[in-house]
Amino acid sequence: xxxKWWLVAVVLVLGLAQAEExxxxxxDSFALSKSLIQQFEQETGIKLRFIKGGDAGETLNKxxxxxxxxxxxxxxxxxxxxxxxxxxxxxxxxxxxxxxxxLKSETILDPTLHAIPVDYGYxxxxxxxxxxxxxxxxxxxxxLSDPEFARLLVVENPATSSPGLAFLLATIDAFxxxxxxxxxxxxxxxxxxxxxxxxxxxxxxxxxxxxDRPIVVSYTTSPAAEVYFSEGKYKEPPTGNLxxxxxxxxxxxxxxxxxxxxxxxxxxxxIDWLLSKKVQEDIPLHMWVFPxxxxxxxxxxxxxxxxxxxxxxxxxxxxxRNRERWIDAWQAVxxxxxxxxxxx
Numbered sequence: 001x002x003x004k005w006w007l008v009a010v011v012l013v014l015g016l017a018q019a020e021e022x023x024x025x026x027x028d029s030f031a032l033s034k035s036l037i038q039q040f041e042q043e044t045g046i047k048l049r050f051i052k053g054g055d056a057g058e059t060l061n062k063x064x065x066x067x068x069x070x071x072x073x074x075x076x077x078x079x080x081x082x083x084x085x086x087x088x089x090x091x092x093x094x095x096x097x098x099x100x101x102x103l104k105s106e107t108i109l110d111p112t113l114h115a116i117p118v119d120y121g122y123x124x125x126x127x128x129x130x131x132x133x134x135x136x137x138x139x140x141x142x143x144l145s146d147p148e149f150a151r152l153l154v155v156e157n158p159a160t161s162s163p164g165l166a167f168l169l170a171t172i173d174a175f176x177x178x179x180x181x182x183x184x185x186x187x188x189x190x191x192x193x194x195x196x197x198x199x200x201x202x203x204x205x206x207x208x209x210x211x212d213r214p215i216v217v218s219y220t221t222s223p224a225a226e227v228y229f230s231e232g233k234y235k236e237p238p239t240g241n242l243x244x245x246x247x248x249x250x251x252x253x254x255x256x257x258x259x260x261x262x263x264x265x266x267x268x269x270x271i272d273w274l275l276s277k278k279v280q281e282d283i284p285l286h287m288w289v290f291p292x293x294x295x296x297x298x299x300x301x302x303x304x305x306x307x308x309x310x311x312x313x314x315x316x317x318x319x320x321r322n323r324e325r326w327i328d329a330w331q332a333v334x335x336x337x338x339x340x341x342x343x344x
Contacts, residue, residue, distance in 0.1 A: 019047040021047045022073050022074065022263050022266045022267060022270055023074070024049065024050050024270065025051045025053050025075045025076070026075075027055055027076075027162075028054060028055065029287060030050065031287055032283070040273050044266070044269055046269065046270070051072055053077075055161065056078065056079055057162065060075075060078055060086055063086075063091050063258060064089045064091060067258075069260075070259070070261065073257065073258055073266070074255060074256070074257055075092075076253070077255075078256065079162060079166075079252060079253050080250075080252045080316050080319070081162065081165050081169065081319055081323070082323075084319065084320030086114075086115060086254075087115065087316075088320065091256070091258055092115060093258075095257050099293075102277075103275070104120075107292045109252060109254075109315075114256055116271060116275070117253070118254060118291075119252075119283050119289040120250065120251060120289060121219055121221060121251050121288070121289035122219060122249065123166035123167055123219055123249045124219060124243060124247065124308065125153075125218075125241065125243075125244075125247060125248075127240055127241075128208050128238070128239060129237075131214035138242065141174055141244035144187075144242075144244075145183050145184075145186035145187045145190060147190040147191065149215065150186065151190055151191035151192070152214050153187065153193070153217075154194075154205040154206065154211070154213035154215070154216050155192060155193070155195070155201070156200075156217055158330055159327050160196050161197045162198075162251075163218065164197075164217065165323075165327070166249040166251050167249060168180075170246060171183055171184065173314055174245070174246035174247065177329075178340065181329060181330075182340050184330060184333050184334050184340070185334075187334070188334050193213055194335070201213075202222075208226075215242070219288060219289075220248060220307070221289065223237030223238075223241065224288070227304055228301045237304050243309070245310040247308075247312065248312065250312065250313045252292070253289065257271070277293065283296075284302060
């Protein structure tokens with residue numbers, strides 16, 4: 001009996017020792033069902049090791065700084081606000097996955113397929129329905145900068161936050177570069193609050209969680225998440241989206257194989273798995289984004305996740321050429337208090 005169990009233990013240890021390890025660098029919000037990950041590992045013999053790299057910008061920085069001695073084999077979480085930077089840095093090798101033909105065409109922003117879309121979403125303005133039950137909401141995007149609404153708004157810093165940067169880009173698409181700076185100057189003078197990141201803005205400053213700001217920059221899926229995580233308390237979302245034309249930014253997240261990997265075949269299998277129907281259908285309730293795959297079914301609660309009819313969109317090349325200058329200009333106006341007419 002003991003001999004039998006000893007043999008089983010030896011087999012298991014040998015199996016783990018022989019398993020190929022694939023290192024996957026991700027942003028902190030990456031999540032999938034543990035059962036799906038375990039199934040992938042059992043079926044392929046590939047052991048997945050996830051390395052959390054911070055937010056999307058920090059994660060990309062780590063991949064770029066270590067590109068001569070990669071700390072991972074695959075990078076997930078680069079979005080279209082940083083796509084061109086990743087491509088220009090040359091950190092990816094192309095991979096034409098057979099699953100790409102199943103993806104929504106609007107998510108394929110890199111035709112060379114160095115970066116392959118996995119999911120997409122919309123950074124948008126959320127509001128607390130209870131707070132505005134007997135109060136007026138802004139009727140236009142521009143009206144949001146009026147003092148009566150600016151003092152109710154919390155945004156994220158675009159220098160430190162992915163949704164913060166996306167919202168800045170939305171204002172540039174909506175108002176133009178100079179118009180956006182004037183809009184931000186009005187927000188500043190009206191009392192807008194700037195948080196470092198999304199978690200601080202949503203769970204500390206937003207009135208839904210004890211803060212004093214009933215309007216927050218979040219995602220169009222946030223109302224659906226409020227219903228889901230209430231565990232039956234809410235049948236309708238306690239929050240809503242303010243979907244003015246070009247106020248919600250179209251955001252796509254990508255995966256890519258890092259140049260220098262010694263596990264190319266395993267990396268390709270991982271990407272094929274990420275784009276499989278079962279994983280794509282698992283993504284919405286874990287990362288609260290939409291799957292890039294056309295035939296992936298959405299969970300029932302996503303009926304509360306609105307799709308903007310006129311989202312803000314800027315091509316990755318335009319973002320790459322101007323990103324740092326736009327962030328610097330935003331900081332000069334909002335943080336340093338400079339006149340937008342004096343900022344170039």
